[in-house]
Amino acid sequence: MMRTSSIRSQDDPLSLALRPPPTETDSDRQQRLQHEAEARRISEQIDEDLRVEREKLRKSKSDVKLLLLGQAESGKSTLQKQFQLMYSPASLDSERMSWRTVVYFNVVRSIKKILTTLEAFDDVDDGTDSQSTLERQEYGDDIPPRAPSAQPSVHSSQIGVALSPPSPISPVDGTQPTSPTKGHTAISDLRRRLLPLTNTEPQLADRLSGGVAVSGSGKGEVYVRSGWQARTIQKGQKMIGRRSKKSEVGPELTFERSNTALSVVDADPLVDDVATMLDQSRDEIKTLWDHTIVKALIKSRKLKLDEWAEFFLNDIARISARNYVPSTDDILHARIQTMGVAEHIFDVDIHGKTVTWHLFDVGGARGQRHSWVPYFDDANAIIFVSPISAFDQYLEEDPRTNRIDDSLQLFTQICSNQLLKKVHLVLFLNKTDILRKKLERGLSVSKYILSYGDRPNEYDSVVQYFRAHFLQVHRRNNENRRVLYTHLTSVVDTKATQSIIGNGEFFLICVYLVRDSIFRGYLQSAALV
Numbered sequence: 001m002m003r004t005s006s007i008r009s010q011d012d013p014l015s016l017a018l019r020p021p022p023t024e025t026d027s028d029r030q031q032r033l034q035h036e037a038e039a040r041r042i043s044e045q046i047d048e049d050l051r052v053e054r055e056k057l058r059k060s061k062s063d064v065k066l067l068l069l070g071q072a073e074s075g076k077s078t079l080q081k082q083f084q085l086m087y088s089p090a091s092l093d094s095e096r097m098s099w100r101t102v103v104y105f106n107v108v109r110s111i112k113k114i115l116t117t118l119e120a121f122d123d124v125d126d127g128t129d130s131q132s133t134l135e136r137q138e139y140g141d142d143i144p145p146r147a148p149s150a151q152p153s154v155h156s157s158q159i160g161v162a163l164s165p166p167s168p169i170s171p172v173d174g175t176q177p178t179s180p181t182k183g184h185t186a187i188s189d190l191r192r193r194l195l196p197l198t199n200t201e202p203q204l205a206d207r208l209s210g211g212v213a214v215s216g217s218g219k220g221e222v223y224v225r226s227g228w229q230a231r232t233i234q235k236g237q238k239m240i241g242r243r244s245k246k247s248e249v250g251p252e253l254t255f256e257r258s259n260t261a262l263s264v265v266d267a268d269p270l271v272d273d274v275a276t277m278l279d280q281s282r283d284e285i286k287t288l289w290d291h292t293i294v295k296a297l298i299k300s301r302k303l304k305l306d307e308w309a310e311f312f313l314n315d316i317a318r319i320s321a322r323n324y325v326p327s328t329d330d331i332l333h334a335r336i337q338t339m340g341v342a343e344h345i346f347d348v349d350i351h352g353k354t355v356t357w358h359l360f361d362v363g364g365a366r367g368q369r370h371s372w373v374p375y376f377d378d379a380n381a382i383i384f385v386s387p388i389s390a391f392d393q394y395l396e397e398d399p400r401t402n403r404i405d406d407s408l409q410l411f412t413q414i415c416s417n418q419l420l421k422k423v424h425l426v427l428f429l430n431k432t433d434i435l436r437k438k439l440e441r442g443l444s445v446s447k448y449i450l451s452y453g454d455r456p457n458e459y460d461s462v463v464q465y466f467r468a469h470f471l472q473v474h475r476r477n478n479e480n481r482r483v484l485y486t487h488l489t490s491v492v493d494t495k496a497t498q499s500i501i502g503n504g505e506f507f508l509i510c511v512y513l514v515r516d517s518i519f520r521g522y523l524q525s526a527a528l529v
């Protein structure tokens with residue numbers, strides 16, 4: 001058999017040394033070629049591994065780590081949803097049905113709160129024409145039972161908050177609600193008919209929290225950990241396997257189930273039962289929500305519902321429809337507390353370069369804040385979210401502390417934290433829509449924030465006052481002379497929020513960070529750093 005000549009140069013000493021011996025047999029040669037091929041394969045694999053590593057390194061250098069910080073209910077998770085909607089809309093779509101559980105939970109809890117408050121007024125309305133205790137109280141001058149938040153403030157405060165929250169105010173315009181009409185559905189009757197629905201509240205809470213109860217949050221909030229969307233569906237699917245024809249929510253239920261609206265993948269027997277109950281109780285819920293007594297109690301602030309309750313109850317006909325699918329607006333308004341820290345990853349294209357954003361959405365309640373610190377080390381930017389509508393509210397976890405005051409104290413800690421010295425800071429003064437509504441209703445800022453004095457009780461003046469306090473905190477804790485970007489926001493407003501996160505300084509910060517990393521990479525390769 002003819003031997004092929006070696007590809008190595010005859011003059012190369014290395015080639016000479018490696019040249020096969022003249023006595024090499026055909027089988028030796030076969031073996032040698034195999035070894036050479038294997039060596040080449042390994043070498044190419046190493047090259048490829050190195051290339052992948054280099055690429056990873058290059059990519060990780062353009063990663064941006066962004067923390068969303070602020071007190072509970074300030075709007076961090078809602079802002080995170082806006083990022084998701086903008087940069088990863090398909091992922092929001094894929095979890096859309098799991099938000100049904102949260103919306104139902106929000107609705108059921110609000111109904112329960114209304115009924116419990118009415119009960120606190122010793123509702124003895126038996127459906128006859130005689131006036132109930134509740135009605136007599138409502139139309140008389142009695143001061144209602146005080147909410148737990150109405151305690152004196154004993155904490156040192158950043159701004160002069162009222163030492164004691166003012167007692168619930170009377171209807172602002174001074175008018176008395178009209179008398180309940182004859183034949184108006186009795187509240188006790190509504191309560192009885194809505195009982196099976198309100199009984200589902202603990203089970204919905206359990207479904208969302210995965211059975212984890214967190215103590216120390218005033219109104220028994222339900223917390224969710226990252227990944228709850230998938231978990232609620234998985235749990236629901238397990239239930240399908242175990243389920244007999246009997247309803248999961250108890251033997252007292254007689255509602256029929258119909259599965260017409262949901263795909264098998266999204267079906268959860270509990271949620272499905274609640275959907276059926278909502279569908280069949282729609283008229284009762286609407287009657288309760290439109291009841292003159294309920295409206296009067298809300299107006300006089302004797303009944304304080306969560307901010308999102310109105311959004312869902314106003315639209316109960318749509319939400320209680322059997323084929324209800326949460327809209328994006330519903331998802332943005334749905335409320336569930338974050339537990340710990342949840343990371344969300346988005347790829348953002350900037351001038352043809354992909355920048356990976358790592359968004360860390362944290363739980364903002366006081367008991368959750370210790371979990372933030374491990375994320376401070378390598379953070380690039382922070383969006384601090386403060387709800388400036390909350391001047392008349394007190395912390396659930398500490399009813400003595402005014403929420404604006406807590407937010408300013410928290411912002412001081414963030415601005416002065418040594419680990420965060422070089423981090424870009426963005427401030428969202430959020431819930432401006434709610435602030436506007438409160439001021440329009442005549443709620444007086446100086447009643448809660450003493451230092452507001454006799455400034456005009458108008459939107460521009462209030463906003464300017466709060467903004468000045470945040471800017472002052474920043475100025476006093478700014479040894480590194482970093483810029484503070486400030487926005488007035490309502491993060492449930494998709495168009496306005498996306499124009500900020502899509503075009504504003506996020507883009508600039510991103511570009512800055514990317515440039516910075518490229519520059520550093522250049523210096524490193526030139527061995528200058």
Ligand SMILES: Nc1nc2c(ncn2[C@@H]2O[C@H](COP(=O)(O)OP(=O)(O)OP(=O)(O)O)[C@@H](O)[C@H]2O)c(=O)[nH]1
Pocket residue numbers: 070071072073074075076077078079307308332333334335336337338339362363364365430431432433434489490491492493
């Ligand atoms: N109207 C209105 N509602 C808002 C706004 N921002 C947030 N919300 C609502 O306020 C509630 C609380 O918002 P979240 O985003 O859950 O608050 P959070 O800061 O994540 O709270 P934690 O997870 O407890 O720390 C939700 O029902 C939101 O829909 C806003 O600007 N306007």
Ligand SMILES: [Mg+2]
Pocket residue numbers: 076077078336337338361362363364
């Ligand atoms: Mg949250």
